[in-house]
Amino acid sequence: MALPLLRVDNLSIRFPTTEPVSNLSFLVNEKETLAIVGESGSGKSLTALALMRLLPRSAKPSGQIVFAGQDLLKLEERRMRQLRGKDIGMIFQEPMTSLNPVLTIGRQITEVLQLHERLPAKAARSRAIELLDLVRIPDPQRRIDDYPHQLSGGMRQRVMIAIAVACRPRLLIADEPTTALDVTIQAQVLDLLDKLRRDLSMAVLLITHDLGVVAQWADNVVVMYAGRKVEEALPEPLFAHPLHPYTRGLLAASPRLKNNYHYKDGPLTEIPGSIVSAAGEKGCSFRPRCTVAHDSCANAVPDLFVPAANRLVACPYHASFAEEANVALVN
Amino acid sequence: MSLLSIDRLETHYKAPDGVLRAVDDVTLTVESGETVGLVGESGCGKSTLGKTVMRLVDPTAGSIAFRGTDITRLKQNKLQDMRRHVQMIFQDPFASLNPRHTIGQILLAPLTVHGVGTKVERQQLVDAMIDRVGLPRDSLDRYPHEFSGGQRQRIGIARALILNPELVVCDEPVSALDLSIQAQILNLLVSMKKDLGLSYLFISHDLSVVRYFTDRVLVMYLGKIVESADNATLWSSPKHPYTRALMDAVPDPSRRRHVAPITGDLPSAQNIPTGCRFHTRCVLASDICRQQEPEFRSVGKTHHVACHHI
Amino acid sequence: MTSTELNDYAGHSGTRVRSPATEKHQPEPLNPQWNNVRAPDSRVKTSNALAAVPNKWRVLKALIHNPNAVCGLVFLALVILAALIAPLIYPGDPLAMVARPFLWPGQNPAYPLGTDSMGRDVLAGILHGARVSLFVGLVATALGLTFGVLVGATAGYFGGWIDDLLVRLIEIFQTMPSFVLLVVMVAIAQPTASTITLAIAIITWPTVARLARAEFRTIREKDFVMAARSLGYGHARIIFLEILPNALPPIIVTSSVMVAGAILMESALSFMGLGDPNVVSWGSMIGAGRELIRTAWYLTALPGIAIVFTVLSLNLIGDGLNDALNPRFTQER
Numbered sequence: 001m002a003l004p005l006l007r008v009d010n011l012s013i014r015f016p017t018t019e020p021v022s023n024l025s026f027l028v029n030e031k032e033t034l035a036i037v038g039e040s041g042s043g044k045s046l047t048a049l050a051l052m053r054l055l056p057r058s059a060k061p062s063g064q065i066v067f068a069g070q071d072l073l074k075l076e077e078r079r080m081r082q083l084r085g086k087d088i089g090m091i092f093q094e095p096m097t098s099l100n101p102v103l104t105i106g107r108q109i110t111e112v113l114q115l116h117e118r119l120p121a122k123a124a125r126s127r128a129i130e131l132l133d134l135v136r137i138p139d140p141q142r143r144i145d146d147y148p149h150q151l152s153g154g155m156r157q158r159v160m161i162a163i164a165v166a167c168r169p170r171l172l173i174a175d176e177p178t179t180a181l182d183v184t185i186q187a188q189v190l191d192l193l194d195k196l197r198r199d200l201s202m203a204v205l206l207i208t209h210d211l212g213v214v215a216q217w218a219d220n221v222v223v224m225y226a227g228r229k230v231e232e233a234l235p236e237p238l239f240a241h242p243l244h245p246y247t248r249g250l251l252a253a254s255p256r257l258k259n260n261y262h263y264k265d266g267p268l269t270e271i272p273g274s275i276v277s278a279a280g281e282k283g284c285s286f287r288p289r290c291t292v293a294h295d296s297c298a299n300a301v302p303d304l305f306v307p308a309a310n311r312l313v314a315c316p317y318h319a320s321f322a323e324e325a326n327v328a329l330v331n
Numbered sequence: 332m333s334l335l336s337i338d339r340l341e342t343h344y345k346a347p348d349g350v351l352r353a354v355d356d357v358t359l360t361v362e363s364g365e366t367v368g369l370v371g372e373s374g375c376g377k378s379t380l381g382k383t384v385m386r387l388v389d390p391t392a393g394s395i396a397f398r399g400t401d402i403t404r405l406k407q408n409k410l411q412d413m414r415r416h417v418q419m420i421f422q423d424p425f426a427s428l429n430p431r432h433t434i435g436q437i438l439l440a441p442l443t444v445h446g447v448g449t450k451v452e453r454q455q456l457v458d459a460m461i462d463r464v465g466l467p468r469d470s471l472d473r474y475p476h477e478f479s480g481g482q483r484q485r486i487g488i489a490r491a492l493i494l495n496p497e498l499v500v501c502d503e504p505v506s507a508l509d510l511s512i513q514a515q516i517l518n519l520l521v522s523m524k525k526d527l528g529l530s531y532l533f534i535s536h537d538l539s540v541v542r543y544f545t546d547r548v549l550v551m552y553l554g555k556i557v558e559s560a561d562n563a564t565l566w567s568s569p570k571h572p573y574t575r576a577l578m579d580a581v582p583d584p585s586r587r588r589h590v591a592p593i594t595g596d597l598p599s600a601q602n603i604p605t606g607c608r609f610h611t612r613c614v615l616a617s618d619i620c621r622q623q624e625p626e627f628r629s630v631g632k633t634h635h636v637a638c639h640h641i
Numbered sequence: 642m643t644s645t646e647l648n649d650y651a652g653h654s655g656t657r658v659r660s661p662a663t664e665k666h667q668p669e670p671l672n673p674q675w676n677n678v679r680a681p682d683s684r685v686k687t688s689n690a691l692a693a694v695p696n697k698w699r700v701l702k703a704l705i706h707n708p709n710a711v712c713g714l715v716f717l718a719l720v721i722l723a724a725l726i727a728p729l730i731y732p733g734d735p736l737a738m739v740a741r742p743f744l745w746p747g748q749n750p751a752y753p754l755g756t757d758s759m760g761r762d763v764l765a766g767i768l769h770g771a772r773v774s775l776f777v778g779l780v781a782t783a784l785g786l787t788f789g790v791l792v793g794a795t796a797g798y799f800g801g802w803i804d805d806l807l808v809r810l811i812e813i814f815q816t817m818p819s820f821v822l823l824v825v826m827v828a829i830a831q832p833t834a835s836t837i838t839l840a841i842a843i844i845t846w847p848t849v850a851r852l853a854r855a856e857f858r859t860i861r862e863k864d865f866v867m868a869a870r871s872l873g874y875g876h877a878r879i880i881f882l883e884i885l886p887n888a889l890p891p892i893i894v895t896s897s898v899m900v901a902g903a904i905l906m907e908s909a910l911s912f913m914g915l916g917d918p919n920v921v922s923w924g925s926m927i928g929a930g931r932e933l934i935r936t937a938w939y940l941t942a943l944p945g946i947a948i949v950f951t952v953l954s955l956n957l958i959g960d961g962l963n964d965a966l967n968p969r970f971t972q973e974r
Contacts (some may be wrong), residue, residue: 184580212581410873
């Protein structure tokens with residue numbers, strides 16, 4: 001049975017004037033991939049930074065982030081530094097800027113190993129070569145002395161992954177790891193991440209805006225909108241029968257390869273407007289864009305309902321969608 | 332006569348160590364009223380091709396003809412007429428609007444430069460256009476930074492269409508936008524096409540968007556077109572191994588955790604492989620692929636492929 | 642989700658394309674905070690964009706909130722005031738001998754800052770000197786700026802052989818020691834205020850040209866310039882209306898420091914006796930008082946203080962402008 005490795009409880013992140021993340025709770029189980037999906041402005045990247053305690057100074061996080069039994073928000077900075085890069089690894093969206101351009105990639109990998117594992121230089125170098133081989137960089141003996149600019153975007157992201165998993169972390173946070181990459185490279189990198197997850201028995205927190213990536217690679221999905229969790233489910237039921245109007249809108253709005261829908265057949269279903277900050281918004285933050293909003297939606301932030309096992313949805317009117325889904329199934 | 336016909340077009344850049352063959356012998360046509368998709372990975376030369384069509388970049392060889400008129404070698408100041416008929420929508424809505432001009436100035440300037448109508452008529456055109464793209468009239472007095480990405484892209488569309496062009500080159504018009512905004516912009520482009528009888532050359536890396544939006548699709552790899560077919564044919568029976576790999580790479584819920592379709596990176600356009608340029612990543616590659624460049628030949632009524640193994 | 646389900650769902654939620662026009666107007670009455678404009682899907686970039694487009698009032702506000710810049714502005718305003726009222730208070734020639742020489746400041750209330758070795762009024766000299774310093778500083782900067790921006794913009798915008806040629810020209814000027822060049826030019830020509838101004842402009846424009854060239858080279862690659870070209874705008878329109886407004890902030894910042902530099906150069910020339918002999922300037926006052934520094938130090942100290950504070954205030958304004966016009970840069974520091 002899967003055990004929780006990371007438990008986030010009522011995490012809120014406040015800035016002086018806004019609250020981009022409110023009352024967010026989720027679990028990451030050992031050896032599993034949890035995907036947090038949302039568009040820009042949903043607070044998903046801030047959440048990742050909060051887990052690493054890398055938030056900007058003006059941000060005030062509250063709630064609990066329990067990783068392997070200790071609350072990260074209460075941990076002293078010295079302990080947190082030991083945790084970062086050792087027990088929790090992180091990769092970022094931009095493989096171009098997250099590597100130091102004036103150091104060879106070998107130097108950047110061995111640095112982590114020497115810092116956290118106190119390996120002597122020689123051993124660190126041979127570990128680095130192994131790691132480059134592990135992330136499937138061809139000819140690692142030669143590549144290890146390359147500078148980042150000599151590598152393609154996909155290669156750089158592999159090097160980032162090598163650095164992140166160098167100390168065999170128990171949790172890998174991947175913040176939009178493939179957004180800057182092409183589809184064929186994206187598939188390779190996601191495939192690699194999944195293989196590493198299995199081989200190194202680590203959990204992966206995958207933060208992305210891409211529903212397709214989520215559907216293909218996640219064990220569990222959290223959908224965020226304007227700083228709140230609006231839906232949580234296993235991928236199959238989520239994509240078959242989305243229950244929150246936002247998730248439903250997103251799925252309907254995305255053109256897909258398989259469904260033979262063409263512009264001559266009619267327009268795509270739109271979600272009107274654009275994302276609005278939850279700050280200053282009373283009630284459901286999706287209400288201004290929601291096609292089925294009721295007056296009552298403006299009164300309070302909707303509770304999380306449990307429509308089925310392993311499912312959560314923050315919409316009191318989800319039952320009507322479930323019925324539709326059943327009708328659709330019967331037909 | 333085709334609206335746009337490009338014949339054996341080559342665009343090369345000078346690089347510090349050699350020549351970068353961004354567009355390498357491309358032939359294509361866009362008919363009136365048609366939407367032609369150009370798909371490929373970044374670095375395959377699709378954006379350079381778009382810019383060359385706009386004559387923002389000078390071609391090295393080949394020809395570009397608009398309505399039968401060769402515009403390849405026209406001097407910049409002789410291009411005025413063509414500029415009215417061919418316009419462009421850019422990828423990054425944050426970089427493509429001058430931050431120091433109001434939306435009104437941005438939309439009015441093309442009309443002033445081309446001497447369209449009287450002052451009053453120009454203002455009417457601008458008002459009508461801002462209504463048409465779905466922004467309030469008071470946007471005209473605002474600056475670009477006051478708008479969201481989707482709204483800026485609407486402004487970019489308004490600017491491209493205000494001269495009433497016939498052909499619009501769309502360079503990744505939705506890839507910088509959030510998913511929930513993409514549908515709005517695509518729908519706007521479709522309805523504009525219907526209303527104004529536009530033709531699009533639609534450049535994108537996103538296959539699902541191309542699937543929805545285009546009539547005919549060209550697949551580009553390292554500066555060359557490797558497959559072309561009408562929309563339905565291409566998706567139902569893709570022939571080139573690269574096209575198939577691209578389609579397989581699109582994440583799909585029905586293929587949980589399957590293995591990556593092709594290996595390796597796109598080779599550098601400065602150092603294009605000999606023979607078939609895809610052979611370094613191709614599962615079907617054989618000796619002939621390494622030695623001889625496959626010709627682009629017909630495999631169906633509208634379907635052309637450049638592969639030895641078809 | 643299969644296509645049938647998708648269509649089903651589309652049917653339920655209404656596939657009708659919502660006219661985007663209503664999308665803006667509809668939600669407003671419901672909730673005034675819901676403002677489509679400035680939607681947070683652009684939140685991250687908005688903060689940058691705000692910084693990138695300092696409108697006049699925002700710049701002024703930022704300047705006023707910066708105590709250093711306010712000090713600079715106040716002192717500069719005093720200098721300008723002095724320059725303006727000098728002919729009203731002291732309508733006579735400030736070079737005329739009016740009283741007993743070596744009156745110390747405060748000794749005679751009619752001459753609050755005393756008199757020099759030839760009995761000339763020091764206060765009159767300093768007030769009139771402000772006119773010369775400001776004239777030389779502002780006009781030389783204006784000339785250098787205009788020429789520098791024109792050359793730099795042309796080089797940066799067109800590139801190619803035009804760029805190569807203009808860069809060579811800039812380099813010729815920059816390889817010569819500029820102050821020596823200035824001395825030579827003034828020595829050859831008549832040392833009048835206008836030739837000095839021109840000479841200072843000639844040695845300062847290359848700095849502006851380099852800066853403008855770098856800015857133009859970066860900005861001409863931006864998509865909005867591509868858009869302008871694809872819309873068939875002429876070169877002049879693109880250079881002056883599209884690129885220049887975006888290239889100005891660093892140039893404006895530099896220009897305030899250039900004014901200070903020009904004032905210093907004029908003072909240095911006058912100090913060396915190469916200034917216009919017919920007008921009084923701070924530099925010439927220091928030059929004249931130099932030999933008496935042990936006995937009458939106030940003769941060098943007072944115009945010296947005027948120079949120091951004017952140059953300092955211009956530099957403070959430059960720093961303030963830099964913070965106000967390029968806040969992104971400041972934040973990143």
